Amino acid sequence: MYSLTADQIKHFEEKGWVGPLDTFSLEEMEPMKECLESNSLMVEIDGQYTPNFYNNVLNVITPRDQHLFHKPVVELYKSPKIVQRLNQLGESNLLLWQTNIFYKAPTQGLIKWHQAIQFYTASDIDFEKKTLVFPKDEDALNLTVWLAVDDATPENGCLRFANGTHKKEFKVLEGALPAKEGMFAGIQAHKSVWQAGKKYALAFEFNETDWEVEEVPVKAGQIIIFTERTMHSSAINNSKQRRLALNARYVRPSVLIYPGRLKGDFIDENGHNVQRHFSIMVSGRDDYGINVIREWNDLDETEVEFQTMANLVRYDHVELPADKRQLDIYGLYQQAVEGDCQTEEPDPIRHARKYLQWQAWNRYQGISRAEAMQQYSQLVATLPRKDRKVSESDNADAGDGDAHKKFSTAAEIQSWLVSYVAELLKIEPDEIDVTTPFEQCGLNP
Numbered sequence: 001m002y003s004l005t006a007d008q009i010k011h012f013e014e015k016g017w018v019g020p021l022d023t024f025s026l027e028e029m030e031p032m033k034e035c036l037e038s039n040s041l042m043v044e045i046d047g048q049y050t051p052n053f054y055n056n057v058l059n060v061i062t063p064r065d066q067h068l069f070h071k072p073v074v075e076l077y078k079s080p081k082i083v084q085r086l087n088q089l090g091e092s093n094l095l096l097w098q099t100n101i102f103y104k105a106p107t108q109g110l111i112k113w114h115q116a117i118q119f120y121t122a123s124d125i126d127f128e129k130k131t132l133v134f135p136k137d138e139d140a141l142n143l144t145v146w147l148a149v150d151d152a153t154p155e156n157g158c159l160r161f162a163n164g165t166h167k168k169e170f171k172v173l174e175g176a177l178p179a180k181e182g183m184f185a186g187i188q189a190h191k192s193v194w195q196a197g198k199k200y201a202l203a204f205e206f207n208e209t210d211w212e213v214e215e216v217p218v219k220a221g222q223i224i225i226f227t228e229r230t231m232h233s234s235a236i237n238n239s240k241q242r243r244l245a246l247n248a249r250y251v252r253p254s255v256l257i258y259p260g261r262l263k264g265d266f267i268d269e270n271g272h273n274v275q276r277h278f279s280i281m282v283s284g285r286d287d288y289g290i291n292v293i294r295e296w297n298d299l300d301e302t303e304v305e306f307q308t309m310a311n312l313v314r315y316d317h318v319e320l321p322a323d324k325r326q327l328d329i330y331g332l333y334q335q336a337v338e339g340d341c342q343t344e345e346p347d348p349i350r351h352a353r354k355y356l357q358w359q360a361w362n363r364y365q366g367i368s369r370a371e372a373m374q375q376y377s378q379l380v381a382t383l384p385r386k387d388r389k390v391s392e393s394d395n396a397d398a399g400d401g402d403a404h405k406k407f408s409t410a411a412e413i414q415s416w417l418v419s420y421v422a423e424l425l426k427i428e429p430d431e432i433d434v435t436t437p438f439e440q441c442g443l444n445p
């Protein structure tokens with residue numbers, strides 16, 4: 001039983017947060033760490049390197065809700081080591097509804113003072129738009145569990161809390177802070193995704209000198225739990241290494257999550273389409289029936305395979321082939337995600353590449369999205385891997401442990417590819433003629 005001591009509960013009630021709490025060993029953290037590292041790509045935005053994460057259920061680049069697709073992430077947040085402690089603080093019926101990645105590259109990462117509650121009861125896209133509707137006769141409860149993936153220190157920008165602020169709601173100053181100076185402007189991934197296209201960010205009437213501020217260093221595998229009202233912030237990463245952390249939010253099932261859904265409005269406050277979003281009951285039961293609650297996402301096998309293969313391309317784990325087949329990959333991807341091409345024919349002279357891509361997409365006109373997904377997966381499976389880092393679901397699909405093997409020669413790569421392709425085509429490996437290019441192995445339409 002992972003329980004909080006009476007002193008820890010008192011600390012939480014008085015200060016609005018408790019931690020650091022020993023929770024996971026480094027070995028227990030490893031699958032999640034490996035998963036996030038292989039499913040991200042460092043990109044340069046405005047001169048700063050930042051990881052891009054793609055959400056395979058919501059189909060958008062975002063550091064949010066990776067747990068909807070990646071089991072190593074969700075498993076940690078469903079763990080009794082976390083949930084039993086939350087039960088002591090909140091109540092027995094809890095839904096896990098959101099996770100976020102906070103990646104601070106060196107010299108980045110200032111996060112200004114904020115209270116989580118305002119992000120969900122107002123919004124920085126539209127102050128009327130809400131993410132959570134709390135029942136009128138209940139105290140709002142939206143607990144955050146912040147998990148350190150790397151050690152967080154005062155030098156690299158660990159969390160700071162303003163003790164006792166959870167007992168107060170701070171006034172929101174509408175239209176006072178331009179979006180580019182908002183809370184999360186110090187983290188490129190958040191700025192370029194969450195604040196993109198917005199005019200204003202949330203701003204609070206809050207002065208840190210009025211409060212006792214406490215900085216909380218945390219070791220990898222430890223958590224901090226805090227409430228929806230506790231004011232928190234974190235400083236710039238002044239170290240030479242990244243500072244990676246993951247948080248999750250939990251509410252009671254009586255809280256309506258994404259109320260717009262009921263009216264067919266699936267665009268949330270970050271501009272993400274949440275039609276396929278779901279919450280996970282991590283303890284107790286749901287007596288309300290107002291939310292989309294599932295054990296796991298609704299992607300079928302074909303789509304999981306497709307997303308896994310698309311991640312290999314997105315995260316640069318495969319060598320892309322030269323032109324024609326690269327265009328096939330593009331065309332199949334578009335057909336799989338969007339169906340038939342509806343866009344206008346680009347000018348072949350002025351936008352030559354766009355025109356070729358448009359043509360490639362149109363080549364698959366009329367085939368179903370599932371068929372396009374299958375063809376895409378088969379095609380990507382033939383591409384040589386750049387490294388052997390693969391996602392968890394990909395490991396599971398390989399099923400024979402081969403996914404961990406390191407290849408050092410072209411012959412080894414060829415032999416692995418041949419057996420893999422043979423398996424896909426349901427033929428014997430020696431039926432594949434390795435002297436002719438793979439295009440002739442029946443993988444292409």
Ligand SMILES: O=C(O)CCC(=O)C(=O)O
Nearest residue numbers: 102111146159234245247
């Ligand atoms: O990781 C950080 O520094 C900030 C995290 C945060 O704002 C949160 O978990 O709500």
Ligand SMILES: [Fe+2]
Nearest residue numbers: 114115116232
């Ligand atoms: Fe926060």
